[in-house]
Amino acid sequence: MNVPGSYYLTVAALMFCIGAIGLLVRRNALVMFMCVELMLNAVNLTFVTFARMLDDIGGQVFVFFTLVVAAAEVVIGLALIVSIFRRRQGATADDVSLLKG
Amino acid sequence: MDAVRLAWLIPAFPLAGFVILFLGRRALKEPVSGWIATVMMVGAFVSAVVVFSGLHSLDEEHRQVVLKGVEWIRAGGFSVRFNLLVDPLSVTMVLFVTGVGALIHLYSIGYMHGQERFTRFFTFLNMFAFAMLVLVLAGNYLLVFLGWEGVGLCSYLLISFWFERPSAARAGKKAFVANRVGDFGFMLAMFLIFSHLGTLDLLPALSGAPHLARGTATAVALLLYLAAAGKSAQGPLFVWLPDAMEGPTPVSALIHAATMVTAGVYLLVRSHPFLQHGPAAGDVVAWVGALTALVAATIALVNFDIKRVLAYSTISQLGYMFLAVGVGAYTAAIFHMVTHAFFKALLFLGAGSVMHGTEDNQDMRVMGGLRKFMPVTAITFMVAWLAIAGIVPFAGFWSKDEILAATWVGGAGVSAHYFLWFIGAVTALLTAFYMTRQVWMVFFSDERWRGKLHHEPHESPKLMTFPLVVLAVLSFLGGALNIPKEGFKNLTEWLHAAVPVKPLEVHSFGQGFMLSTVAVILGGIGILAGIRLYAKGLRNGEDPLLTRLGGLGRFFDRGWGIDPAISWFVDRPGRAAADVLARSVDQGLIDGAVNGVAAVVTGVGARVRKVQTGFVRNYALTLFSGATVVLFVFLVRGNL
Numbered sequence: 182m183n184v185p186g187s188y189y190l191t192v193a194a195l196m197f198c199i200g201a202i203g204l205l206v207r208r209n210a211l212v213m214f215m216c217v218e219l220m221l222n223a224v225n226l227t228f229v230t231f232a233r234m235l236d237d238i239g240g241q242v243f244v245f246f247t248l249v250v251a252a253a254e255v256v257i258g259l260a261l262i263v264s265i266f267r268r269r270q271g272a273t274a275d276d277v278s279l280l281k282g
Numbered sequence: 283m284d285a286v287r288l289a290w291l292i293p294a295f296p297l298a299g300f301v302i303l304f305l306g307r308r309a310l311k312e313p314v315s316g317w318i319a320t321v322m323m324v325g326a327f328v329s330a331v332v333v334f335s336g337l338h339s340l341d342e343e344h345r346q347v348v349l350k351g352v353e354w355i356r357a358g359g360f361s362v363r364f365n366l367l368v369d370p371l372s373v374t375m376v377l378f379v380t381g382v383g384a385l386i387h388l389y390s391i392g393y394m395h396g397q398e399r400f401t402r403f404f405t406f407l408n409m410f411a412f413a414m415l416v417l418v419l420a421g422n423y424l425l426v427f428l429g430w431e432g433v434g435l436c437s438y439l440l441i442s443f444w445f446e447r448p449s450a451a452r453a454g455k456k457a458f459v460a461n462r463v464g465d466f467g468f469m470l471a472m473f474l475i476f477s478h479l480g481t482l483d484l485l486p487a488l489s490g491a492p493h494l495a496r497g498t499a500t501a502v503a504l505l506l507y508l509a510a511a512g513k514s515a516q517g518p519l520f521v522w523l524p525d526a527m528e529g530p531t532p533v534s535a536l537i538h539a540a541t542m543v544t545a546g547v548y549l550l551v552r553s554h555p556f557l558q559h560g561p562a563a564g565d566v567v568a569w570v571g572a573l574t575a576l577v578a579a580t581i582a583l584v585n586f587d588i589k590r591v592l593a594y595s596t597i598s599q600l601g602y603m604f605l606a607v608g609v610g611a612y613t614a615a616i617f618h619m620v621t622h623a624f625f626k627a628l629l630f631l632g633a634g635s636v637m638h639g640t641e642d643n644q645d646m647r648v649m650g651g652l653r654k655f656m657p658v659t660a661i662t663f664m665v666a667w668l669a670i671a672g673i674v675p676f677a678g679f680w681s682k683d684e685i686l687a688a689t690w691v692g693g694a695g696v697s698a699h700y701f702l703w704f705i706g707a708v709t710a711l712l713t714a715f716y717m718t719r720q721v722w723m724v725f726f727s728d729e730r731w732r733g734k735l736h737h738e739p740h741e742s743p744k745l746m747t748f749p750l751v752v753l754a755v756l757s758f759l760g761g762a763l764n765i766p767k768e769g770f771k772n773l774t775e776w777l778h779a780a781v782p783v784k785p786l787e788v789h790s791f792g793q794g795f796m797l798s799t800v801a802v803i804l805g806g807i808g809i810l811a812g813i814r815l816y817a818k819g820l821r822n823g824e825d826p827l828l829t830r831l832g833g834l835g836r837f838f839d840r841g842w843g844i845d846p847a848i849s850w851f852v853d854r855p856g857r858a859a860a861d862v863l864a865r866s867v868d869q870g871l872i873d874g875a876v877n878g879v880a881a882v883v884t885g886v887g888a889r890v891r892k893v894q895t896g897f898v899r900n901y902a903l904t905l906f907s908g909a910t911v912v913l914f915v916f917l918v919r920g921n922l
Contacts, residue, residue, distance in 0.1 A: 205903055205906070274899070275897050277896075277898075280896055281897075
């Protein structure tokens with residue numbers, strides 16, 4: 182069975198949009214974080230798809246980079262969220278607006 | 283010739299005195315420092331006499347000796363050395379500066395007795411003498427200027443010697459500022475001389491003067507005259523001299539009567555080729571001189587301060603000297619300068635002696651009848667009085683007569699010289715009158731000081747009366763320097779090597795005799811009128827002259843309103859301009875620019891900061907919109 186590349190790309194686009202909309206509409210920092218991960222993985226999927234379609238290993242290599250960066254990002258992001266949880270109830274992103282102009 | 287080579291010793295003595303007193307200012311106390319300073323002045327005088335005899339033994343053609351000194355400034359072709367010019371003119375100046383200076387130093391030891399800052403006073407006096415000697419001996423204009431500034435500085439320091447008194451500090455400042463106006467003229471004159479003649483050395487510059495364009499020569503002469511007017515208190519610039527009386531009296535005698543204020547006359551006589559070549563300048567000098575003489579004499583008529591009367595009298599006599607310079611009678615100016623140095627120093631020292639004996643009182647209304655208490659001062663003062671009033675055979679008669687005669691004859695094509703003579707003659711009358719008024723108010727008439735002073739007036743110590751006696755003898759005999767007699771080796775002939783100008787002589791003996799008689803009669807009228815008016819003293823403390831003059835007297839007393847006029851013309855526009863600059867330019871333009879930049883930044887910041895909401899989703903939305911726009915642009919342009 183050979184699924185056409187456009188299917189994967191459609192799924193990736195859908196995942197990206199879900200992630201983006203989630204990021205914009207949700208207030209819970211943890212959920213927003215998950216949305217960012219969703220967007221990242223949508224992009225990863227696109228990379229892998231194009232790598233297969235164009236028969237170029239570069240796309241898959243890029244995914245590794247993305248994963249590494251995402252892992253680092255997760256560490257820092259979760260640390261931030263944990264320290265916010267320690268200071269206040271809940272993790273609503275809008276409450277943390279001390280640096281507003 | 284070898285004796286002439288010693289000329290450098292003349293300024294070296296007071297310089298040494300200055301250095302010794304300055305370095306030893308902690309160790310040296312009264313009266314040692316005073317004696318050191320005096321001995322230095324005597325040393326300078328003795329070397330001046332030696333130089334004089336050396337110069338006198340030379341032939342007339344060789345009587346201008348330049349002593350080469352080390353180089354001071356070199357810039358390209360421009361070179362200034364510390365050269366000394368020894369010639370009859372400078373030696374004459376040096377003789378009376380050191381001679382009168384030494385006497386005044388001696389007198390000061392007595393006068394400054396018990397004063398705080400005794401050593402400092404003599405340090406300044408020696409420094410002044412040094413600067414003055416540099417001024418008259420200098421071989422180029424820049425060195426003259428060095429001495430010129432030096433005497434200005436010392437004058438400032440000594441006028442405000444009692445700087446605890448605000449009036450003294452103010453007077454010092456005023457003198458300094460008025461002198462700066464003149465200095466500006468001096469500098470411009472030097473620039474002009476250098477740019478046209480390429481040198482500042484006196485002899486080449488002076489011999490080059492006749493080759494200048496007439497306009498240039500006139501400009502140089504007028505600028506030099508501006509310098510002289512500042513230093514010698516001519517025209518409206520005279521206002522600093524009466525205020526300079528805030529200084530100790532020996533200073534008034536030395537600097538503001540006998541020596542420094544004559545520097546302007548010296549400068550013009552020295553630079554006479556410029557005046558000769560630009561005769562329009564001579565007109566200005568003569569007219570301003572005559573008018574200054576008249577105005578100052580009228581102010582002296584109504585003043586009550588014993589020293590200020592003498593100050594105005596000095597201005598008036600300086601006016602005579604400039605009148606002489608203006609009409610081209612240079613030797614007459616120098617002659618009057620010398621005799622004036624004698625009798626004016628004597629008058630000031632006499633006034634100082636009176637003040638010394640009457641608890642530092644300067645108000646002539648609180649004097650009277652003092653001749654019984656201080657006979658030496660009274661007699662010497664009266665010698666000076668007769669000298670300045672122009673009575674035969676006192677010194678002032680000869681010199682003043684020569685100036686008036688020269689004005690009558692009228693040299694250098696000065697217009698309306700009969701009118702100038704008339705002003706001079708009226709001034710002579712006024713001079714005799716106000717001096718008589720002073721003598722009578724101080725030494726004769728009723729004893730108005732009774733009940734106002736704590737002690738009876740007393741005669742000053744010998745240290746102070748000795749210089750008075752010497753100066754009195756000089757004031758009596760000084761006229762012999764230039765008695766107009768054929769074959770007599772007089773001042774005119776002596777100065778001829780330095781001022782090779784034909785002296786203005788009366789056409790006949792009869793004319794000269796008539797002019798002299800008129801001058802003596804005018805002086806006599808002034809004296810008799812003065813005695814008649816003041817014989818009974820002040821009536822109920824009222825000056826009989828002031829009551830007679832009425833409004834005119836008050837006008838004279840206010841100094842013809844010259845001080846307020848200067849304030850009105852200089853101070854007021856200056857203040858107004860400063861106000862405008864402070865208010866609109868500084869506060870409006872400069873502060874406005876600075877504050878404006880700050881306000882713009884603040885305003886923009888206040889609006890732009892709203893963008894930073896602190897909501898993560900806002901940032902995310904911005905990011906997405908941006909990305910969308912970029913994507914859209916690429917899609918539309920179609921070259922993705």
